[in-house]
Amino acid sequence: MSLVLGIAVDVPLRRLFDYRPPPGVDPATLQPGVRLWVPFGRRRVTGVLVETRLTSTLPDSKLRPAIAVIDDTPVIEQSLLELLRWAADYYRHPPGEVIAAALPAPLRIGTAALETEERWTLSAAARTGELPPLSPRAHRLREMVAALETRDAADEATLAALSPRWRDHVRELEQRGWVLRLREAVAPASPRPPLLGDGPQPTPEQQRAIEAISAAAGQNAPFLLHGVTGSGKTEVYLRAIAEVVRREQQALVLVPEISLTPQLVARFAARFDAPLAVLHSSLTDQERLRAWRAARSGDAPVIIGTRSAIFAPLARPGLIVVDEEHDPSYKQQEGFRYSARDLALARAQRLAVPVVLGSATPSLESLERVQAGRATLLELPARTAGAKPPAIHLIDLRKHAATQGIATPTVLAIQRHLGAGGQVLLYLNRRGYAPTLFCPACGWAAPCPRCDARLTVHQRERRLHCHHCGSEQAIPESCPTCFEPVKPVGQGTERIEETLAKLFPDVPLERIDRDAVRRKGALEAALDRVTSGAVRLLVGTQMLTKGHHFPDVSLVVVLNADQGLFGTDFRASERLAQTIVQVAGRAGRAERPGEVLIQTEYPEHPLLTQLIAGGYDAFAKAALEERKAARWPPFARIAVLRAEASRREIPTEFLDRARELAEALAGREVEVLGPATAPMERRAGLYRAQLLLHAPGHSPLQRLLARWLPAVEELPEARKVRWSLDVDPLELF
Numbered sequence: 001m002s003l004v005l006g007i008a009v010d011v012p013l014r015r016l017f018d019y020r021p022p023p024g025v026d027p028a029t030l031q032p033g034v035r036l037w038v039p040f041g042r043r044r045v046t047g048v049l050v051e052t053r054l055t056s057t058l059p060d061s062k063l064r065p066a067i068a069v070i071d072d073t074p075v076i077e078q079s080l081l082e083l084l085r086w087a088a089d090y091y092r093h094p095p096g097e098v099i100a101a102a103l104p105a106p107l108r109i110g111t112a113a114l115e116t117e118e119r120w121t122l123s124a125a126a127r128t129g130e131l132p133p134l135s136p137r138a139h140r141l142r143e144m145v146a147a148l149e150t151r152d153a154a155d156e157a158t159l160a161a162l163s164p165r166w167r168d169h170v171r172e173l174e175q176r177g178w179v180l181r182l183r184e185a186v187a188p189a190s191p192r193p194p195l196l197g198d199g200p201q202p203t204p205e206q207q208r209a210i211e212a213i214s215a216a217a218g219q220n221a222p223f224l225l226h227g228v229t230g231s232g233k234t235e236v237y238l239r240a241i242a243e244v245v246r247r248e249q250q251a252l253v254l255v256p257e258i259s260l261t262p263q264l265v266a267r268f269a270a271r272f273d274a275p276l277a278v279l280h281s282s283l284t285d286q287e288r289l290r291a292w293r294a295a296r297s298g299d300a301p302v303i304i305g306t307r308s309a310i311f312a313p314l315a316r317p318g319l320i321v322v323d324e325e326h327d328p329s330y331k332q333q334e335g336f337r338y339s340a341r342d343l344a345l346a347r348a349q350r351l352a353v354p355v356v357l358g359s360a361t362p363s364l365e366s367l368e369r370v371q372a373g374r375a376t377l378l379e380l381p382a383r384t385a386g387a388k389p390p391a392i393h394l395i396d397l398r399k400h401a402a403t404q405g406i407a408t409p410t411v412l413a414i415q416r417h418l419g420a421g422g423q424v425l426l427y428l429n430r431r432g433y434a435p436t437l438f439c440p441a442c443g444w445a446a447p448c449p450r451c452d453a454r455l456t457v458h459q460r461e462r463r464l465h466c467h468h469c470g471s472e473q474a475i476p477e478s479c480p481t482c483f484e485p486v487k488p489v490g491q492g493t494e495r496i497e498e499t500l501a502k503l504f505p506d507v508p509l510e511r512i513d514r515d516a517v518r519r520k521g522a523l524e525a526a527l528d529r530v531t532s533g534a535v536r537l538l539v540g541t542q543m544l545t546k547g548h549h550f551p552d553v554s555l556v557v558v559l560n561a562d563q564g565l566f567g568t569d570f571r572a573s574e575r576l577a578q579t580i581v582q583v584a585g586r587a588g589r590a591e592r593p594g595e596v597l598i599q600t601e602y603p604e605h606p607l608l609t610q611l612i613a614g615g616y617d618a619f620a621k622a623a624l625e626e627r628k629a630a631r632w633p634p635f636a637r638i639a640v641l642r643a644e645a646s647r648r649e650i651p652t653e654f655l656d657r658a659r660e661l662a663e664a665l666a667g668r669e670v671e672v673l674g675p676a677t678a679p680m681e682r683r684a685g686l687y688r689a690q691l692l693l694h695a696p697g698h699s700p701l702q703r704l705l706a707r708w709l710p711a712v713e714e715l716p717e718a719r720k721v722r723w724s725l726d727v728d729p730l731e732l733f
């Protein structure tokens with residue numbers, strides 16, 4: 001009897017694949033987490049060993065042997081492999097794709113996990129003179145042979161010094177049997193204790209938080225670090241990490257994509273005189289592999305990265321930090337739809353290390369976790385340096401005249417703050433010039449040909465863009481229906497910039513949004529102009545609200561709060577409250593008291609009145625009560641089955657069948673809602689609909705999904721649509 005290997009292969013199938021061990025390999029010596037070459041159809045691919053079993057569901061004649069073992073030691077250590085298996089189950093995603101997500105691309109194609117060094121040596125035949133002599137005219141080849149004769153082996157640097165075309169020459173010598181190539185693993189540099197830089201003296205609140213985190217070393221202890229913007233959360237992270245590093249352990253720090261700026265990395269680098277492993281989406285494969293190796297070997301005591309860094313290997317784990325834990329970018333919105341924040345909690349539990357979720361505007365999930373006693377709240381109430389919290393005022397757009405979206409009292413306030421030497425930040429979450437190109441004569445509004453949406457006017461480029469599918473076209477001279485003149489209606493950041501330039505012609509102005517800072521380095525340059533004080537007026541989108549420090553901004557204007565007030569999504573109000581509080585937090589960070597103006601047509605809306613009277617805490621308390629009463633997450637669990645197709649009726653047909661299957665299996669515990677078409681039904685030429693599963697808790701939902709999804713996959717209708725399952729979705733469409 002021989003053991004069967006259960007191997008994860010990077011294909012979109014929800015199962016492992018069974019193989020016999022490679023010829024001559026004792027399966028008892030194989031540890032889960034090592035890679036193997038396996039035959040897959042007609043291809044040869046890499047797979048990761050997940051488990052060894054006594055039996056297979058396949059008949060013995062169908063079992064093929066794996067080809068060869070790639071690694072001596074696992075590329076994915078035991079507890080990470082367990083986390084990935086759990087995540088594949090929880091999110092109902094193919095295990096091979098989940099495991100592949102944890103590996104840098106070169107490792108998925110068989111590259112050595114350890115760094116190797118190539119060296120070359122003369123072959124035995126060359127040394128004993130058994131080979132036909134080289135031509136006297138082959139000077140370069142003879143030089144190389146001469147260099148190799150004097151040493152056991154030569155490295156790349158030695159050979160490169162001989163000739164710029166040394167690789168060609170070496171290859172030729174290899175082909176003729178003169179030279180052999182050796183690959184040797186480079187031993188990781190033994191980790192030296194990093195030097196720790198000094199930081200500012202912590203406040204008593206910071207000190208309490210640091211001590212609580214450090215006291216939990218070696219235990220699974222989730223913390224919610226709730227501190228208003230400017231309260232010094234980063235200093236708490238840095239000091240808690242310093243403790244971890246002193247114990248010769250590693251800290252993994254997750255940050256939202258947009259806040260992983262060179263400034264933040266520099267701040268960490270200034271405190272830890274040791275290599276940082278930085279992981280984010282714009283690295284090359286080789287850069288990513290290098291950071292992965294530094295994390296795995298333990299060379300890097302601090303690993304800092306965005307969402308997928310949650311899968312970084314850790315040699316000596318000590319602490320996990322998730323900064324701005326409420327940020328939606330922690331949830332992957334396609335393929336393997338995981339939440340890095342939630343996986344951080346699960347990983348910390350398996351590793352028995354503390355995990356710190358930090359935010360000025362915690363997610364309702366994390367606040368509920370504290371209420372239920374599953375996390376410890378650490379509060380940083382005061383702003384450092386004695387600064388006062390900003391005063392927030394509403395500007396009623398129904399009562400005041402406005403110039404292109406800027407109300408008169410707002411204009412006066414901008415004048416006052418500029419006059420007093422302050423900087424002013426205006427926030428509008430809509431880029432472009434205007435959201436609509438409109439014909440006043442017949443009512444035509446430029447539509448996207450592929451979406452149920454209007455095209456956005458980009459005046460500077462003279463183009464219309466769809467912000468949903470990316471299609472674009474030239475701005476028409478006149479209405480295509482009645483040939484009357486057309487005009488842009490509404491405001492985007494580009495138009496606000498134009499209006500401000502007219503209102504304040506002598507004031508230096510900067511716009512920060514995805515269009516304005518497209519070039520590499522443009523964002524950093526723009527932020528430098530703001531922090532140096534060269535720029536006094538600043539207009540921008542969401543990009544401005546995250547992690548950037550603007551110490552001299554004394555007035556923040558939210559130009560249009562109403563976009564989020566009546567959203568259809570159950571999280572719309574949470575998002576809006578977080579955005580307003582995060583934007584407001586940019587004001588008055590130093591000694592200067594800040595002022596915040598929120599323009600709205602609904603000044604009596606409870607969300608706004610709660611925020612003004614009691615801040616984010618009052619809003620969150622009320623919002624949690626509402627969620628509880630309505631039985632929405634975090635007081636329930638939901639999953640969404642989405643489908644899209646190029647004909648309108650097809651997604652609904654598929655979801656109707658899926659609904660019948662679910663109802664047959666669900667019993668009374670899980671409610672099946674829908675199918676419902678998306679509010680914007682057609683996007684990029686595809687019609688979209690979804691089915692929602694609503695359960696009182698995670699177990700009944702998981703029990704249903706485990707039985708339901710295999711049946712859904714088998715539906716004949718499933719082949720006519722693009723479908724996906726999203727467990728714990730952040731957005732409903």
Ligand SMILES: [Zn+2]
Pocket residue numbers: 439440441442443444479480481482483484
């Ligand atoms: Zn018209």
Ligand SMILES: [Zn+2]
Pocket residue numbers: 448449450451453466467468469470471684
């Ligand atoms: Zn479109």
